[in-house]
Amino acid sequence: xxxxxxxxxxxxxxxxxxxxxxxxxxxxxxxxxxxxxxxxxxxxxxxxxxxxxxxxxxxxxxxxxxxxxxxxxxxxxxxxxxxxxxxxxxxxxxxxxxxxxxxxxxxxxxxxxxxxxxxxxxxxxxxxxxxxxxxxxxxx
Amino acid sequence: xxxxxxxxxxxxxxxxxxxxxxxxxxxxxxxxxxxxxxxxxxxxxxxxxxxxxxxxxxxxxxxxxxxxxxxxxxxxxxxxxxxxxxxxxxxxxxxxxxxxxxxxxxxxxxxxxxxxxxxx
Numbered sequence: 001x002x003x004x005x006x007x008x009x010x011x012x013x014x015x016x017x018x019x020x021x022x023x024x025x026x027x028x029x030x031x032x033x034x035x036x037x038x039x040x041x042x043x044x045x046x047x048x049x050x051x052x053x054x055x056x057x058x059x060x061x062x063x064x065x066x067x068x069x070x071x072x073x074x075x076x077x078x079x080x081x082x083x084x085x086x087x088x089x090x091x092x093x094x095x096x097x098x099x100x101x102x103x104x105x106x107x108x109x110x111x112x113x114x115x116x117x118x119x120x121x122x123x124x125x126x127x128x129x130x131x132x133x134x135x136x137x138x139x140x
Numbered sequence: 141x142x143x144x145x146x147x148x149x150x151x152x153x154x155x156x157x158x159x160x161x162x163x164x165x166x167x168x169x170x171x172x173x174x175x176x177x178x179x180x181x182x183x184x185x186x187x188x189x190x191x192x193x194x195x196x197x198x199x200x201x202x203x204x205x206x207x208x209x210x211x212x213x214x215x216x217x218x219x220x221x222x223x224x225x226x227x228x229x230x231x232x233x234x235x236x237x238x239x240x241x242x243x244x245x246x247x248x249x250x251x252x253x254x255x256x257x258x259x260x
Contacts, residue, residue: 028209028218035210048203057206068198072185076164079238084225091219098215106215113257114215117222120250123243124225 009077016074017086023067025093029101031060036102088121145208146220152201153224156194158231163190165236216258223255 034056041047051057074083095114098104106114166188185191208217229248233240 028214031206032209032214032217035206038210041207041210043207045203048206051206064202072160072164075161079232088222091222094218095215098213098218102214104213104215106213109257110215110219113254113259114219116250116254116257117219118254120247120252120254121222121225123247123250124229 013074013078016070019070020067020074020083020086021090021093023063023070024087024090025097027060027063027067028094029060029097030056030063032098032102034058034060084124085122088118091118091121142208142212145204145211146217146223148204149201149208149217149221150224150227152197152204153221154227154231156197156201157224157228158235159190159194159197161232161236163188163194166190219258220255222251225251 034054035041035051037056038051038054041051052061071083074086091114095106095111099106163185205217205221226248229240229244232238
């Protein structure tokens, strides 16, 4: 693959990686905020569907749909295992968002757990982006 | 209840991610990001049976997750869902024929230990 298209693929991958993280963390935060405001909605699928119309839940869902689309696009040119570190970083950002915006108390044990999960998911993705011969010129 | 929801999220996410990856591979790399081309890609992907299975699994995963964040902290629910990487790595090796070397297995081990800490 020529150098220019490799650079373009790298730039495209980075842009989609950032979009994936931002939409994931913001989407989860708004969804959680909305669900907590609603209180106990019960377990029936209909009640959960009705909860989708709560403004914060709806905003969270829109952002999570955007996350799904960027994640799907990213998976169309990179391995599932390459996309994993991107997802890993969102766990740390999610913990900070939970602390800052949802006033969650995060114990030392949970911080250690979050760091281990992040390290683990990053390690899983430290190998070639496309091991099954999908693409040439993998982004580094 | 919390653990039933965690289990539902993990199982449904695994099925969803693996089928999504299979479906998107059948479609191939997305090059054109103009609205028309995105629409036509979306149309093709939406008719892919793997993507349809993935979407149903993701819906189950999503509603379980929605319920989970209403009863458990987000800082618990989100990293807990990472446990899906454990069955996903196994399936990436078996179904998607991805090469899984010792670093990936080590990563899966770290996730496993991390998940234990998160539950403390």
